[in-house]
Amino acid sequence: MNRRLVLLFCALLFAIPAHAAKLKAVKALDNVPVWLAEDHSLPMIALTASFPAGSAYDPPGKTGMAALAAYLLNEGAGIMSADAYQAALAAKGIRLEMTPSRDWLTITLITVTANAKEAFRLLGLALAKPRFDPDAVTRVRLQLMQSYDRNRENPDFVAETGFYSIFFGPYTYGRPVEGDSRGLASISAQELHGFAQTHWVRGDLRIAVAGDITPSVLAGYVRSTFGSLPAVAPPLPAVPPRVGAPGLHTLPMIAPQPAVVFGQAGMLRSDRDYLAGMIANYILGGAGSGSRLTRELREQRGLTYDVTTDLVAYRRAGLVLGTVSTRRDGARETLTLVREIMRKFAINGPTEQELADAKLYLNGSFPLSFTSNAATAAQLNTFQQYGLPLDYLDHRTAMIDAVTMADVRRVARRLFDPARLTIVLAGSLPTGNTEPADSP
Amino acid sequence: VPLESVEHAMDDVISTYTHRAPSTAELARAKAQLVADATFRRDSQFEMATAYAQALAVGLTAFDVQQWPARIQAIKARSVQDVAADSLDRTQSVTAYLQSRP
Numbered sequence: 001m002n003r004r005l006v007l008l009f010c011a012l013l014f015a016i017p018a019h020a021a022k023l024k025a026v027k028a029l030d031n032v033p034v035w036l037a038e039d040h041s042l043p044m045i046a047l048t049a050s051f052p053a054g055s056a057y058d059p060p061g062k063t064g065m066a067a068l069a070a071y072l073l074n075e076g077a078g079i080m081s082a083d084a085y086q087a088a089l090a091a092k093g094i095r096l097e098m099t100p101s102r103d104w105l106t107i108t109l110i111t112v113t114a115n116a117k118e119a120f121r122l123l124g125l126a127l128a129k130p131r132f133d134p135d136a137v138t139r140v141r142l143q144l145m146q147s148y149d150r151n152r153e154n155p156d157f158v159a160e161t162g163f164y165s166i167f168f169g170p171y172t173y174g175r176p177v178e179g180d181s182r183g184l185a186s187i188s189a190q191e192l193h194g195f196a197q198t199h200w201v202r203g204d205l206r207i208a209v210a211g212d213i214t215p216s217v218l219a220g221y222v223r224s225t226f227g228s229l230p231a232v233a234p235p236l237p238a239v240p241p242r243v244g245a246p247g248l249h250t251l252p253m254i255a256p257q258p259a260v261v262f263g264q265a266g267m268l269r270s271d272r273d274y275l276a277g278m279i280a281n282y283i284l285g286g287a288g289s290g291s292r293l294t295r296e297l298r299e300q301r302g303l304t305y306d307v308t309t310d311l312v313a314y315r316r317a318g319l320v321l322g323t324v325s326t327r328r329d330g331a332r333e334t335l336t337l338v339r340e341i342m343r344k345f346a347i348n349g350p351t352e353q354e355l356a357d358a359k360l361y362l363n364g365s366f367p368l369s370f371t372s373n374a375a376t377a378a379q380l381n382t383f384q385q386y387g388l389p390l391d392y393l394d395h396r397t398a399m400i401d402a403v404t405m406a407d408v409r410r411v412a413r414r415l416f417d418p419a420r421l422t423i424v425l426a427g428s429l430p431t432g433n434t435e436p437a438d439s440p
Numbered sequence: 441v442p443l444e445s446v447e448h449a450m451d452d453v454i455s456t457y458t459h460r461a462p463s464t465a466e467l468a469r470a471k472a473q474l475v476a477d478a479t480f481r482r483d484s485q486f487e488m489a490t491a492y493a494q495a496l497a498v499g500l501t502a503f504d505v506q507q508w509p510a511r512i513q514a515i516k517a518r519s520v521q522d523v524a525a526d527s528l529d530r531t532q533s534v535t536a537y538l539q540s541r542p
Contacts, residue, residue: 044479091469093476112476372483 023380025390026215028222031231032202033384036218037210037376043113045211046373048381049226053105053199055177056237056316062187064144064179066199069130069192070100071140073107076131077122085122094119096126102173103315104385105200110374113212116221124225127200132189145184148176155259156325158426162251163261163321167422171240173317202226203233208380210373239316248335248423258427259325262338264420266311266318269386275399276407277311277415282358283350283408284342284416285309285322290357293324296341303330303337311415313386320415329430339418346416349409363397443537457524461517475509 026034058065074089074096075082089096092115099106111119151157161176168174175183205226209218243265267277278286285293285308293307309322326334350358369379383392462470481487495505 042479042483044483046483087469090473091465093472093474095476095480110480112479115472115476371485374480374483 023390023393024215026209026219026222028219029202029227032205032207032222032226034207034209034218034222035380035384035390036213036215037208037370037373037380038214039210039373039376040212042373043212044373045111045113045116045119045209045213046377047107047109047207047209048377049107049109049205049207050104050381050385051107051200052103052204052233052236053195054101054103055175055179056102056172056314057195057199057234058172058175058179058183059191061183062191063175063183065183065187065191065195066105067100067178068137068141068144068184068187069132069195069199070098070105071144072132072136072192073098073126073130075136075140076133077125078129078131080125081131082133082136085126088118088122092118094122096123100177102177106381108374108378116213120221120225124228127196127226128228130193130196130200132192132196134189137189137192141184141187144179145181148179148181148184153253155253155255155257155426156323158251158253159259159261159424160323162249162426163263163422163424166245166249166424167243167263167319168240168317169242169245171243172237173240173314197230198232198234201230201232201234203231205229206381206384208377208384210376210380237316243317244420244422246420246422248425250429251424251426252428253426255427256328257325258328258331258425258429259323260331260335260423260425261321261323262335262421262423263319263321264415264417264422266320266415267313268315268318269313269388271318273407273411273414274311274313276403276411279355279358279362279400279403280345280350280408280412280415281309281311281320282362283354284345284412286311287358287361292341292345292354293322293338297324297334297337301333301337303327303334307338328428331425331427331429335423335425339421342416342421343418346413349405349412352405355405355408359400359403362400366396443539447535451530454528455530457521458528459521459525461521464517467515467517467520471512471515474512478509478512 022038024036024038026036028034053066053070055063055066074085076085080088093112094115095108095110096119097108099108107123109119109123151161164176165174207222207226213221246264267274271277283292285291288294288308289298291308293309297303297307298305304324304326307322307324309320312319312321322338324334324338370376481491492502492505495501
């Protein structure tokens with residue numbers, strides 16, 4: 001009995017992330033949320049900031065605009081050429097990384113405390129006075145075009161890109177985040193300047209910081225770095241009118257192992273049932289080696305090494321997104337089984353044990369997202385992107401524990417419907433088979 | 441670009457510091473990056489455990505790991521050149537080309 005109590009106590013202790021206790025909102029700029037996890041144990045600061053400058057804002061015909069602009073952020077600013085700017089970062093050991101996604105441009109800045117002033121100055125310069133010099137634009141454009149060409153030989157990329165294109169159709173989420181050859185080739189420096197001015201803005205900006213800095217010092221840096229940016233946010237794209245194209249779509253290519261991406265409409269992060277959906281997804285395909293799909297497809301039948309499902313919440317649409325790769329002659333059986341396992345899960349829901357295990361994992365693993373300043377800033381910024389409140393961390397454990405079996409079953413029926421699955425396979429299937437057709 | 445030209449260009453860069461010491465700015469930049477990276481590695485428990493394990497595995501001590509940034513800061517330009525001259529020896533190097541079938 002004592003041992004049980006001790007274990008319970010440890011579980012409770014670990015359920016509260018260390019950084020969360022010192023988490024506070026910093027007032028620096030109007031309408032810009034700035035969260036700080038203050039921690040002076042290491043002489044370093046990590047910042048993660050998200051701008052409304054993801055590929056969803058690419059103008060028609062200019063697929064890749066957001067990504068090209070993003071990757072040019074550290075290629076010269078103000079009076080500094082690309083070389084001079086990179087040398088200035090390197091001279092102080094400052095890390096500056098840009099990650100474009102569908103909704104956001106996410107920027108990570110990591111510096112030792114002693115060089116914080118210079119780090120924030122260089123970031124502010126890049127945001128307010130980007131150069132988009134011809135040589136830098138040409139170089140980064142070519143890198144993106146070459147990477148696109150290389151990726152077209154990669155079945156995983158082809159299946160994923162194909163899925164988004166088929167699932168979302170002409171809607172903006174249907175285009176590849178890092179652009180395509182035609183879009184990238186057509187973008188001018190002038191257009192990049194225009195994009196930066198309207199999207200690298202403090203309207204809709206969200207900032208999370210972790211590490212060795214006080215709220216008042218941070219407020220000063222935030223004002224000097226981001227304060228001069230326009231306060232107007234670009235309009236969000238309209239909600240997609242219709243999504244999904246149920247059935248199997250084959251994208252023929254020569255590949256030893258076909259790659260499959262499948263999915264259907266999911267949930268926005270603001271959905272009241274989101275946490276129940278997270279639990280349901282974890283049990284079906286999110287739990288890695290412990291998921292139902294892995295048990296059935298890998299352990300019992302040896303059809304794949306890797307099958308996963310994920311809940312993806314964009315600002316304008318949610319997705320249940322799954323991936324599986326398999327050998328050529330196993331593809332049909334694999335897809336039939338994925339549908340069957342999904343169907344059973346939607347009808348019967350999880351077992352009590354599965355539900356309890358999922359909650360234990362989702363609560364127990366949560367503090368692992370806060371084990372470094374860099375990870376803490378990134379995780380907090382993700383919550384900001386989702387529009388979650390500052391006290392979400394305090395309530396998350398209780399909210400997950402409060403999800404009932406009825407909640408999970410209700411959500412599972414809504415999220416996992418094999419008849420609504422859009423399935424995209426990159427590769428080839430054996431011909432002349434006599435199995436039933438894949439499309440329902 | 442023929443591979444030979446790429447190889448010669450690389451050889452030129454690699455041999456730079458065998459006959460001259462790095463400039464003050466070059467040395468300062470390299471040190472700033474190495475020391476900052478050491479701090480960023482300590483931010484991750486996994487990386488920190490790895491750093492200590494790697495040091496202990498080759499007979500160094502925890503003290504060596506802790507002293508590493510200070511020792512980096514103390515390095516002189518001349519010793520960088522000496523080490524470069526000693527270790528970056530063209531006659532001891534191997535270069536391989538992977539080419540498509542003719």
